[in-house]
Amino acid sequence: MKNLLKSIFIIFIISCFPIIFLYANNPKEISFYELTITALCFYCVGLIIWCLLRILTKNSNKALVLAAMAIIVFSNYHHMELGIRKVFGFMEYWHLVPIICFLLFVFYKFVKHNMKDTTANAVVLVFAISFSALFAVNVILCLPYAYQSLKEQEVDNNFSVIIDEATPKKNIYYFVFDEYSNFPIIKKYYDYDNSGFETYLKDYGFSISYDSHNECYSTTTILTNILNLNYVSTPETAEDTKLKMREQAKIYDIFKQAGYEIIGVGKTANSMGVESKSQSNSKGGGQTAKGESFFQILVRNTVFYPFVKIDNDQRAKDILNGINYFKDKDNYKNKTSVLTVSYFESPHEPFLFDNNGNAVSPQHYYDWDEKKYYLDQYKFITDCMKTIVANIIENDPDSIIFLSSDHSARFRDEFEEEDKRNPFHAVYAGKNRKFNIAGKSGVNTMRTIIEEALDIDMGEVEVPTYD
Incomplete structure (x- = not known):
């Protein structure tokens, strides 16, 4: 039970970190509803990846190492692609995705067959501490805004309006x-x-x-x-x-x-x-000038970015x-x-x-x-x-x-x-x-x-x- 709760927590902070990071930098542009729905979607995808790897590896710590790496790569894929294409300008999306998937498969085979459980546990601990700290910093950055929203006072916009019912009503x-x-x-x-x-x-x-x-x-x-x-x-x-x-x-x-x-x-x-x-x-909530929602902005950073229209x-x-x-x-x-x-x-x-x-x-x-x-x-x-x-x-x-x-x-x-x-x-x-x-x-x-x-x-x- 303890390992299950640890795994659920670590998948949550890694899956949702890009979301809380973007929200912390744009708190006034994004509604709480958008934040919640987007976080839920990313978290569900992260859990699915972890569950599949848990079944394949039959080891909780190794599954966490692999899931964390896969989530980090896939959720930041577009940034990685842009960096690679600065060096190798001829590389396209359909060239890079198979290469990345192959490298992840090699990493999977290495972790499953060659990484000791104690090593996997240490790597998981590093992930947990690093992402917990990053997550906490961004949550703290959001707190002043959240406090202000809760305290928000209504502007005194009342003024006396007396309307004569006999006044003709123009459209x-x-x-x-x-x-x-x-x-x-x-x-x-x-x-x-x-x-x-x-x-x-x-x-x-x-x-x-x-x-x-x-x-x-x-x-x-x-x-x-x-x-x-x-x-x-x-x-x-x-x-x-x-x-x-x-x-x-x-x-x-x-x-x-x-x-x-x-x-x-x-x-x-x-x-x-x-x-x-x-x-x-x-x-919806806020949108960019191009009409992108909070969810679309985040998906544009992932491996699925070509499909965001x-x-x-x-x-x-x-x-x-x-x-x-x-x-x-x-x-x-x-x-x-x-x-x-x-x-x-x-x-x-x-x-x-x-x-x-x-x-x-x-x-x-x-x-x-x-x-x-x-x-x-x-x-x-x-x-x-x-x-x-x-x-x-x-x-x-x-x-x-x-x-x-x-x-x-x-x-x-x-x-x-x-x-x-x-x-x-x-x-x-x-x-x-x-x-x-x-x-x-x-x-x-x-x-x-x-x-x-x-x-x-x-x-x-x-x-x-x-x-």
């Missing part, structure tokens, strides 16, 4: 096009004149801000704060905490109190905390489904007192569309070096916005429309920090109704819109700046 459409640069920024860095779209919006009666600035250029932070009408989160706030804040956002409370229905279109389950009518509503075709379909939702006249019928929130992960990378909406080669999905790919997707999304605006105003002319981005383009060296925080803002409330949104942040622009929609006094809040 409201709130759009976020991630990383859509405003007019001065796209001209400054891409030498692209977008005045055609600017004139298009003005002809419809939109008010435009050219010099707004948000508190940072972290999408989840900006959206959390806009939806809560105040600066309730920072880039340091944990992602799962921000998601909960979006799901329980102040703006939804206010509009529900006013008798509104809340619907989502686009990728809103995570970004807006609202189920989407145009796509599946899977909710990000479904960019589905991402493109989700964007197009969201756009098409606003083309369907049935979605405007009998629609009163509705707040529609929409999030489109574009022109944010990956660059899936050219300027005509055709597919881009995968090799350019994340190509910021060539300005063409961001700019082409930017032009395509601009055309999509024109289509959305035309359809909403044709079918729901008395509505309020807030077109926005969270920030401008970010991933080129010449982009200045202040310019990255400069979003696109354009607001419509009728042909002859002008909004004073010049220079206002996303939070204060949304407060201005609520004042117009519900005839209540919101005022403005001071805009902080976060790194």
Whole structure:
């Protein structure tokens, strides 16, 4: 029984060390749920490897030595391959895997037939001490964050809202096009004149801000704060905490109190905390800019890395489904007192569309070096916005429309920090109704819109700046 417990413990710390290491370096980006599920998967694989080797060797210590080596090699295989290919550039995955497997088989034969049990026990002890120390150090690094999360105090975001039931309830459409640069920024860095779209919006009666600035250029932070009408989160706030804040956002409370229905279109389950009518509503934790989850990042380090795929075709379909939702006249019928929130992960990378909406080669999905790919997707999304605006105003002319981005383009060296925080803002409330949104942040622009929609006094809040 003692040997069994020792084996289970050692397999746990070796299998789960890469997970706790990555978590310790990114605690605010990863939810506890993701951490637990990923650790369970890696641990189960480790146990299976150990059980098979225990049966083959009929020796607990030798099985542990072999299992530990196999887990270390397979879970860090991609790093090993990159190192080997720096020396032997001609080596490919399918060359190296058989060689590694052969070497592990030789090691297995050596341990099983030539290693003494006392030696195996000493090696196991070294593994146990080394990985226990490494595991403990990373757990300690996580403790301040865990303590902070448990202690986390709610931000005082209460303010009195008295809504006149007699106030006409206009439908409201709130759009976020991630990383859509405003007019001065796209001209400054891409030498692209977008005045055609600017004139298009003005002809419809939109008010435009050219010099707004948000508190940072972290999408989840900006959206959390806009939806809560105040600066309730920072880039340091944990992602799962921000998601909960979006799901329980102040703006939804206010509009529900006013008798509104809340619907989502686009990728809103995570970004807006609202189920989407145009796509599946899977909710995950944090993702990289490439759309990789915590689990996918870890698997990419293992021997299975070639089989980790990000479904960019589905991402493109989700964007197009969201756009098409606003083309369907049935979605405007009998629609009163509705707040529609929409999030489109574009022109944010990956660059899936050219300027005509055709597919881009995968090799350019994340190509910021060539300005063409961001700019082409930017032009395509601009055309999509024109289509959305035309359809909403044709079918729901008395509505309020807030077109926005969270920030401008970010991933080129010449982009200045202040310019990255400069979003696109354009607001419509009728042909002859002008909004004073010049220079206002996303939070204060949304407060201005609520004042117009519900005839209540919101005022403005001071805009902080976060790194």
